[in-house]
Amino acid sequence: DQQVKQNSPSLSVQEGRISILNCDYTNSMFDYFLWYKKYPAEGPTFLISISSIKDKNEDGRFTVFLNKSAKHLSLHIVPSQPGDSAVYFCAATVSWGKLQFGAGTQVVVTP
Amino acid sequence: DAGVIQSPRHEVTEMGQEVTLRCKPISGHDYLFWYRQTMMRGLELLIYFNNNVPIDDSGMPEDRFSAKMPNASFSTLKIQPSEPRDSAVYFCASSRGGGPPGANVLTFGAGSRLTVL
Numbered sequence: 315d316q317q318v319k320q321n322s323p324s325l326s327v328q329e330g331r332i333s334i335l336n337c338d339y340t341n342s343m344f345d346y347f348l349w350y351k352k353y354p355a356e357g358p359t360f361l362i363s364i365s366s367i368k369d370k371n372e373d374g375r376f377t378v379f380l381n382k383s384a385k386h387l388s389l390h391i392v393p394s395q396p397g398d399s400a401v402y403f404c405a406a407t408v409s410w411g412k413l414q415f416g417a418g419t420q421v422v423v424t425p
Numbered sequence: 426d427a428g429v430i431q432s433p434r435h436e437v438t439e440m441g442q443e444v445t446l447r448c449k450p451i452s453g454h455d456y457l458f459w460y461r462q463t464m465m466r467g468l469e470l471l472i473y474f475n476n477n478v479p480i481d482d483s484g485m486p487e488d489r490f491s492a493k494m495p496n497a498s499f500s501t502l503k504i505q506p507s508e509p510r511d512s513a514v515y516f517c518a519s520s521r522g523g524g525p526p527g528a529n530v531l532t533f534g535a536g537s538r539l540t541v542l
Binding site: 363413416 | 467533
């Protein structure tokens with residue numbers, strides 16, 4: 315049972331524009347949400363997180379928005395750069411340690 | 426620190442053979458996780474350990490899969506017998522507990538790509 319869903323398997327965006335990645339979840343008990351980034355032949359690396367008590371968290375070019383009523387979160391990358399081309403995973407946790415991941419979204423930033 | 430180290434990076438085997446994947450977590454990390462990545466399901470948690478003790482193995486697909494952590498610096502994931510549907514990338518990750526969820530993020534290894542023919 316997939317409790318974290320990323321319905322867009324891929325996203326293509328021009329360099330300098332905004333990338334918006336979406337994630338939906340079904341478990342209202344999730345209390346932390348994270349985004350991971352993965353390059354080919356490497357393991358995922360942590361990007362940014364947000365607590366369920368907040369609705370926005372910003373770190374440089376990356377901003378995560380949380381809409382608890384809609385059980386939806388999104389990651390905004392502004393401006394997009396070629397090095398942002400990667401697979402992005404959304405993840406959520408109820409209790410410490412058990413992160414549940416979505417299927418991932420492949421982002422391609424074109425010149 | 427060298428990060429989380431996994432071996433082998435690539436494994437090709439025939440159906441029915443035993444497969445053993447290995448992981449060395451980051452020194453000082455007291456949580457260790459095994460994940461499997463497939464196109465259809467993304468990253469699935471198979472099992473995780475805290476202080477070498479298995480805490481939750483509900484994600485282990487079936488009895489053909491087993492995981493051990495004999496000490497704080499080593500873990501194995503074994504598949505016996507292997508089947509073609511086990512083909513995937515298997516990731517090991519570790520973290521340091523003691524803080525709020527989300528603050529103690531996982532550090533992943535580079536993964537072991539398994540192909541079962």
